[in-house]
Each structure stands twice: as structure tokens, then as C-alpha cells.
């Protein structure tokens with residue numbers, strides 16, 4: 531019999547996430563997070579892998595570390611004109627990589643440690659962070675073949691097309707030391723597997739890795755566009771990163787309220803709340819109705835102050851958490867935690883919509 535249409539198995543729960551924080555801020559190498567995400571190899575399909583690491587650039591802790599993909603040298607020349615016009619570049623170079631057989635056709639991957647040019651910043655009448663965000667958005671939307679995929683301080687994203695353990699090897703992450711590491715193995719849902727589309731998605735110090743699919747992407751992206759965010763990377767997860775930046779940095783919401791916006795309680799639950807709480811949650815849902823994230827998800831949000839893992843309200847994706855001493859671990863599967871922490875103090879599966887927060891000692895908010 532001739533089969534005209536090849537039937538590929540669809541594995542809707544594919545994608546793996548993992549995250550580790552040492553709450554005392556002690557740094558450790560990327561080897562552990564690579565082992566953890568590698569254990570979940572079969573949850574990805576080789577079309578994306580990536581990591582976010584915090585605390586890795588102590589010698590440049592007051593600089594924004596721009597990690598950039600270029601499709602070629604012409605793109606680099608053009609974008610560098612813009613970068614040099616807007617920033618003082620104190621150091622730059624190729625991000626060190628090693629040859630890995632399975633990683634083919636990488637773009638040019640460059641890193642710049644920069645600070646905004648004082649006069650430009652003054653002229654712009656923006657806060658420093660907003661200035662950086664606008665520059666990132668401008669490059670990513672107006673400069674063909676150029677993508678700034680990381681723009682935080684003392685942190686960095688490392689990502690690409692491949693299995694996550696190979697991407698970790700490629701970027702030599704065993705040679706970096708950070709106090710927070712998050713990782714992602716991708717099984718793309720509706721969009722292409724390309725270098726810019728791999729997770730994490732970052733902006734300033736925010737990073738997000740995500741298992742799931744956002745059915746509200748269009749509504750979310752359109753709302754974000756009104757405030758200068760441009761979703762250019764073709765993966766739904768990008769919008770989640772900008773939503774947290776918008777709600778927490780620009781709107782000044784607490785993490786709890788941002789969570790209540792993204793994974794809002796059901797109306798039937800709001801109806802049963804005490805009057806003051808009911809008013810608050812009603813106002814949140816009404817004001818930010820376009821920022822409700824619909825569809826299945828488990829995510830890990832990273833910032834310099836800690837991590838937060840969160841499931842959609844009805845927990846349509848797996849998420850497990852564990853602690854051991856000063857460490858908090860979160861991952862799609864318990865085995866991925868036990869691979870690097872054989873004997874955790876506590877292990878639990880968080881409920882839908884209930885954030886697991888790992889704060890750095892001394893930090894009062896994420």
C-alpha cells in the first residue's frame with residue numbers, strides 16, 4: 531500500500547524546562563543544568579535548546595551584555611553603527627564556542643558589554659532601562675538578519691538550533707559560573723525552529739523558558755505593540771517575557787499581581803472572594819484582559835533576584851519543584867531534578883496558577 535501522507539507522531543507535551551537557584555548567590559558551573567536538561571532529551575526534537583545564566587559576568591556587572599546573532603558580516607557592520615551611536619562599548623568579541631558535530635550553520639554570535647551614551651540617554655528623556663529596551667526593539671525589527679537575544683546585566687542567554695545538551699557544549703557553559711541557571715529543550719509547536727526562536731526569551735534581566743502553547747498570542751502581542759514591544763522572534767514565548775517586563779517594570783505591579791494577571795483566577799473564584807480582594811482581581815482582569823495568557827504552559831521566569839516557576843491555571847503541563855539546603859530546583863520532570871540532586875529535602879508538584887518563587891537572599895522582590 532502506498533502511504534501518501536507520512537504520519538508523524540505529535541507529542542503535544544514536548545519541550546523540557548529546568549531551573550536551579552542557589553539562594554545565597556553562590557555560583558556554580560553550567561555542568562549541572564546541562565545534565566538536568568539532557569535527561570529530558572526525548573522531550574525535544576533537536577530544533578532548539580538554550581540556557582539563561584545569572585552572575586556570569588561579575589567583571590562587567592554594571593554593563594548591559596548584548597548577545598547578538600548576525601546572519602552575516604554586512605548585518606554586523608550595519609548594526610554596529612547603531613550600537614556605537616547609542617552605547618559606549620567597553621568590550622566586545624565573538625562568544626566563545628566549541629565545535630560540536632550536531633550543531634551546524636550557526637550565525638555569527640557576538641557579545642558587547644555596553645553602557646548607554648550619556649548625551650543620547652539625556653536627549654531621549656527615557657529611563658536607562660527603557661532606552662535599552664527601545665534600542666533592542668529597534669535592532670530586532672529594523673535591522674535585517676540581526677537579533678539581540680540577550681540584553682541584561684551580569685547575565686546572558688545562550689541558545690540555538692540543536693538539542694539542549696549540544697547547545698550547552700557548543701557555548702562551553704561548563705566554563706561559566708552563575709547562581710541561577712535555567713534551561714530549555716524545544717519541540718516547536720506552531721513556528722519554525724531557528725536560532726532566534728529558541729528559548730530562553732530575554733529582555734533586560736528577564737528570561738523565560740516555556741513548555742506549552744499560547745493561544746492568546748495574537749491578543750497579547752497586539753496589546754504589547756501599543757507599548758513599543760515588537761514580537762519579532764516568531765515564537766509565542768517571546769510575548770510572555772515582554773508581558774512580565776511591562777507589568778512589573780513599567781506598571782510597577784508586584785510579582786503576585788503580575789501572576790494574577792497572566793494566570794488570572796476564574797471569574798467563579800473571584801465571585802467568592804472577600805469584597806476588597808474581589809475588587810482588586812476584577813480590576814486586574816478588566817484592565818489587563820489582553821495580557822491573560824491562555825493555553826497550556828509551564829514556565830520559569832528568571833531575573834537577577836531569583837526565579838519563579840508557574841503553571842497555567844489547570845496545570846496542563848508538568849512542573850515539579852524540590853529544595854535541598856540553599857538550592858531550589860524546578861523542572862518538567864522529577865527525574866531531571868534527581869539527576870543532579872539525588873536526595874532532595876522536599877519535592878512537590880505545584881498547583882495550577884500557584885507560583886514557586888526562589889528569591890535570592892536579601893532581595894525583597896523578583
Ligand SMILES: NC(=O)CC[C@H](N)C(=O)O
Nearest residue numbers: 544545717718719741742
Ligand atoms: N512544545 C512546547 O512546549 C513548545 C513551546 C513553544 N510554544 C515553542 O514553540 O517553542
